[in-house]
Amino acid sequence: MDLEELEGSLESLERELLEINANNERLERNYDEYIEMEVVLKEAGGFFDDARSLARQSAAPAAALAPESLSSPLLAGAASSDAVEGQAPAGRLGFAVGLVSRESRGIFERVLFRATRGNLFFQHRELDMQLRDPQTREMTDKAVFVVFFAGDRARTKVMKICDAFGASRYPFPEQAERRSEMAREVFARSGELASAINAASTQRRAMLNAIARDLDTWVGLVKREKAIYHTLNKLSVDVTHKALIAEAWCPVEAKPRVHAAVVDAASRSPASVGTVFQALPTREEHPTHFRTNKWTGAFQNIVDAYGVARYREVNPTVFTIVTFPFLFAVMFGDFAHGLLMVAFAAFLVYREKQMGKQKLNEMIDMAFGGRYVILLMGIFSVFAGLIYNEAFSMPLTIFGKSHYECAHPLEVHNGFRLCPGGNVDGLVRAPGTLPYPVGVDPIWHGTRTELPFVNGFKMKMSIVMGVAHMSLGVFMSLFNHLYFGDSLSVWCQFVPEILFLWAMFGYLVMLIIAKWVTGSTIDLYHVLIQWFLTPGNVDCGGECPENKLFEGQGAVQNALLLLMFVCVPWMLLPKPLILKKRHERAQALGNGPQAYLELETGSQGEVAGGDAGSGGGGGHGGHGGHGDGFEFGEVFVHQMIHTIEFVLGAISNTASYLRLWALSLAHAQLSAVFYDRVLVLGLQQHSVVVQLVGTVSWWCASLGVLMVMETLSAFLHALRLHWVEFQNKFYHGDGYKFVPFSLADADKEEL
Numbered sequence: 001m002d003l004e005e006l007e008g009s010l011e012s013l014e015r016e017l018l019e020i021n022a023n024n025e026r027l028e029r030n031y032d033e034y035i036e037m038e039v040v041l042k043e044a045g046g047f048f049d050d051a052r053s054l055a056r057q058s059a060a061p062a063a064a065l066a067p068e069s070l071s072s073p074l075l076a077g078a079a080s081s082d083a084v085e086g087q088a089p090a091g092r093l094g095f096a097v098g099l100v101s102r103e104s105r106g107i108f109e110r111v112l113f114r115a116t117r118g119n120l121f122f123q124h125r126e127l128d129m130q131l132r133d134p135q136t137r138e139m140t141d142k143a144v145f146v147v148f149f150a151g152d153r154a155r156t157k158v159m160k161i162c163d164a165f166g167a168s169r170y171p172f173p174e175q176a177e178r179r180s181e182m183a184r185e186v187f188a189r190s191g192e193l194a195s196a197i198n199a200a201s202t203q204r205r206a207m208l209n210a211i212a213r214d215l216d217t218w219v220g221l222v223k224r225e226k227a228i229y230h231t232l233n234k235l236s237v238d239v240t241h242k243a244l245i246a247e248a249w250c251p252v253e254a255k256p257r258v259h260a261a262v263v264d265a266a267s268r269s270p271a272s273v274g275t276v277f278q279a280l281p282t283r284e285e286h287p288t289h290f291r292t293n294k295w296t297g298a299f300q301n302i303v304d305a306y307g308v309a310r311y312r313e314v315n316p317t318v319f320t321i322v323t324f325p326f327l328f329a330v331m332f333g334d335f336a337h338g339l340l341m342v343a344f345a346a347f348l349v350y351r352e353k354q355m356g357k358q359k360l361n362e363m364i365d366m367a368f369g370g371r372y373v374i375l376l377m378g379i380f381s382v383f384a385g386l387i388y389n390e391a392f393s394m395p396l397t398i399f400g401k402s403h404y405e406c407a408h409p410l411e412v413h414n415g416f417r418l419c420p421g422g423n424v425d426g427l428v429r430a431p432g433t434l435p436y437p438v439g440v441d442p443i444w445h446g447t448r449t450e451l452p453f454v455n456g457f458k459m460k461m462s463i464v465m466g467v468a469h470m471s472l473g474v475f476m477s478l479f480n481h482l483y484f485g486d487s488l489s490v491w492c493q494f495v496p497e498i499l500f501l502w503a504m505f506g507y508l509v510m511l512i513i514a515k516w517v518t519g520s521t522i523d524l525y526h527v528l529i530q531w532f533l534t535p536g537n538v539d540c541g542g543e544c545p546e547n548k549l550f551e552g553q554g555a556v557q558n559a560l561l562l563l564m565f566v567c568v569p570w571m572l573l574p575k576p577l578i579l580k581k582r583h584e585r586a587q588a589l590g591n592g593p594q595a596y597l598e599l600e601t602g603s604q605g606e607v608a609g610g611d612a613g614s615g616g617g618g619g620h621g622g623h624g625g626h627g628d629g630f631e632f633g634e635v636f637v638h639q640m641i642h643t644i645e646f647v648l649g650a651i652s653n654t655a656s657y658l659r660l661w662a663l664s665l666a667h668a669q670l671s672a673v674f675y676d677r678v679l680v681l682g683l684q685q686h687s688v689v690v691q692l693v694g695t696v697s698w699w700c701a702s703l704g705v706l707m708v709m710e711t712l713s714a715f716l717h718a719l720r721l722h723w724v725e726f727q728n729k730f731y732h733g734d735g736y737k738f739v740p741f742s743l744a745d746a747d748k749e750e751l
Helices: 003-057 059-064 105-115 152-164 176-232 252-268 296-306 317-332 335-350 352-356 362-369 371-388 450-483 487-518 524-532 553-572 574-588 632-656 659-683 688-729 743-748
Strands: 094-101 120-132 139-149 236-238 243-245 404-406 411-413 416-418 427-429
Touching: 003 094, 003 120, 003 139, 003 176, 094 105, 094 152, 105 120, 105 139, 105 152, 139 152, 176 743, 296 317, 296 371, 296 688, 317 335, 317 371, 317 450, 317 659, 317 688, 335 352, 335 371, 335 688, 352 362, 362 371, 450 487, 450 632, 450 659, 450 688, 487 553, 487 574, 487 632, 553 632, 574 632, 632 688, 659 688
Parallel strands: none
Antiparallel strands: 094 139, 120 139, 236 243, 404 427, 411 416
């Protein structure tokens, strides 16, 4: 079906539905009128029956009175009368019967009284049920009224007032036999209308169900046609050759497939002009395209949320796939919690086909979209839990017993397990055992020295990981400079940056690792204080001479400190001055005011060429070509800002990695509190109810706080470490994504 056929079909369906709706509305209005007539015949008939009964009782006294006497009954002789609403024999009263809304009934009565100057008799009865008004189609509280009047003039006024108040008037015979006959006819007619309304509703429902079955197909057809025409509108028209010219991007590896598709479409088309496919050279900024799958797509989305890479710029996703779940696991590391996360992610992966077809709520859809990220986070958390030797805050002994034991019987004091002596000095090597092969020795768990030991270990580990992570980011900038042939940025940006970072924090990492490997007991705090503040000896309580890890340590530290001071002007001055010289040389050679390089975080290389349609990772150096001019002041200020950001950021970014230590410690302590103070304390009670409450409370706290809140917290902190501390060393993220035309994507868009 094409759009013209669809339009004709929809017009036909629209006419049919409008006709069904109009007929159904008319039937429902008639049905409501018959329902009201039934109520009027029933309720107003009571007025006339009561009046007739009263007339019979006073018939004898009334006969003795003169016919024109005011005391004679109004319905005298009504038994032989055949009057209906508003009509009466000469000398008789006329009447009107109907329904009026309960809200306006009082005003309606007063207006009638004043219009007829009191020459009327008004009776009403409020209904206990609501009726649907035939005109407004709303459920309304109504009242049945009967009004008696005299003369045609009064009758005209009464009818106009009834119309003004929206009162429904109905024919009403005085004789009981005729009212009964009319009631039977109205009841039968209302039943027929109800059947007709049900049949019309069934027909309309069947038609709407048939439309609903085909609606998605029609909507998809319209979306695809709209997307095609929207894309065709972007093409330029060659009036001379009567052809359309399209300029578009496509990945390099897709060029053969695109060419084949264009040729195939041209062979099927009745067009007399053939199709030409040709790659065009361009200096426009290229879009960025990365081929991803269901594993790497979620990590690419994490990076793209920060910013889309420039054309041919290093893609951080390659490293984020490993470093993101690893840094998350450092903060979240727990063997049991990691297994729970792996189980949850495995369930999402197992059900991905079924859940991918369902409409999920926002939270579940977010978790489902990152199921492979969660799976890797869980796997790395299991590994980190083995290193920390923690499972629900309990130590694991799956790799054998501890390498140490108490020299004397174990003591317990204030909840801590103590060997005689109160610290690790009371431990001796267990005979026939080797050092614990994987992770922290379980002997530390529950001891008074556990927290200081684990604290120091995790803090130093955070610094080591942070410096390694930032160094990786600086080396990624080197790859960008080498790829774009920007040797100036290599020597005047990368080299001083990496030397500054390693001279300050690389040396600290070397001391930490050397102390771990050698088992030295030097005080790194005093070493660094002596290095930064006092190049000579300081008064450290007689301990300063021992705070040396190797001979000549003081000279090395002074040399590194001098190198740090040299790197700052090295980053600041040479690059802008060299760019100025290049610009002056270009002007002297007659090349115009064009600068050789364009700056972002330092100068970039010559503009990376590329054929039109080439797509791929990263962005080219610069913003798409040479600058229109060169302003030394602007370049110098830009370079100064970059230098200040890097120097200050080297310190603040390194300190930011201490969040690995802080969140890991918080996770372990929360887990220990929930285990000791909720689960264990509850199980120690003799009441089954208390034990059950304690167990349930522990599971709720573990799942709600540790598995949900702590997971989100660690995820956000890992995200910050990648976006700020890692990617800002090399990643510009100011490109734009390659979005190819796709009919599948068109189906997902709103009309």
